[in-house]
Amino acid sequence: GHSSVLTCLFKEQASMLAWDITLKVGGPCILVYRADKNITERNCSNNINWKFRAGLAPDLEIKQVGIGQEGNYICNTASTYGNFRIRYHLTVLVPPRLSLYCDEQGRSVCEAAAGKPRAQLSWVSGSSSSAEEQCHDNGTVTVLSKLTACNVTNVTTCMVSHPAGNWSQSIAC
Numbered sequence: 001g002h003s004s005v006l007t008c009l010f011k012e013q014a015s016m017l018a019w020d021i022t023l024k025v026g027g028p029c030i031l032v033y034r035a036d037k038n039i040t041e042r043n044c045s046n047n048i049n050w051k052f053r054a055g056l057a058p059d060l061e062i063k064q065v066g067i068g069q070e071g072n073y074i075c076n077t078a079s080t081y082g083n084f085r086i087r088y089h090l091t092v093l094v095p096p097r098l099s100l101y102c103d104e105q106g107r108s109v110c111e112a113a114a115g116k117p118r119a120q121l122s123w124v125s126g127s128s129s130s131a132e133e134q135c136h137d138n139g140t141v142t143v144l145s146k147l148t149a150c151n152v153t154n155v156t157t158c159m160v161s162h163p164a165g166n167w168s169q170s171i172a173c
Contacts (some may be wrong), residue, residue: 005051006060008075009084016078019060021048023071024139033058067092067116067138092116094140095164102173108147110158110169114140117163121145124157124168 008017015036021029021044029044040050048069051061062069073088096115103109112119118141123129127149134142147156157170 001064001066004062004065004090006062006073006075006088006090007086008059009077009086013081014077014079016076017058018076020074020076021071023069025068025070031060062090065090065092067094067140070139093162093164096143096160096162098158098160098167098169100158100169100171102171103146106173108156108158108171108173109144110146110160111142111144112160112162113142115143115162115164116140119143120161122159122161123147124159127156 008019016032016034018030018032023029029048030042031044031048031050032041033039033050042049047063049061049063050058052058060073060075070090070092073090075086077084094114094116096112096119099111099113101109108123110121110123112121114136116139118133121131121143123145125147127147129145129147131143131145133144136142145158155170155172157168159168160166
């Protein structure tokens with residue numbers, strides 16, 4: 001949901017600057033600036049665009065980054081100094097939605113929904129548990145863990161570990 005800016009190697013007197021973008025989902029996207037004709041060509045969505053700053057090469061700005069913008073971004077420049085290329089691989093982390101509840105048998109159930117990559121679930125009590133995971137079409141994964149042993153203290157704490165952060169919740173069933 002945040003914006004991201006990718007910078008391109010830039011030499012003065014560049015005759016051409018082009019971003020060649022290959023998204024994981026959807027078709028290719030290009031932005032090209034030709035100095036000799038002072039024209040810009042593009043076929044990208046409106047959330048992928050040049051970001052101009054005085055005296056500097058136009059960076060690429062991706063507004064409201066989401067899974068749909070994952071992919072490879074290559075900037076090519078041509079100048080009197082030669083041709084230059086810089087590559088980026090954009091990966092998007094999606095924090096899971098955490099929920100903790102009691103099932104019909106009074107067992108604690110912890111769910112980390114739609115995270116990317118998949119979240120790791122564990123129980124503070126260290127009791128035995130069973131885990132299931134469901135992969136979604138958009139690349140996210142839901143992980144569900146149920147305690148299989150009775151909890152003597154009646155309060156259980158689920159811990160979720162994910163590259164986007166770590167969380168814990170407690171419940172009494």
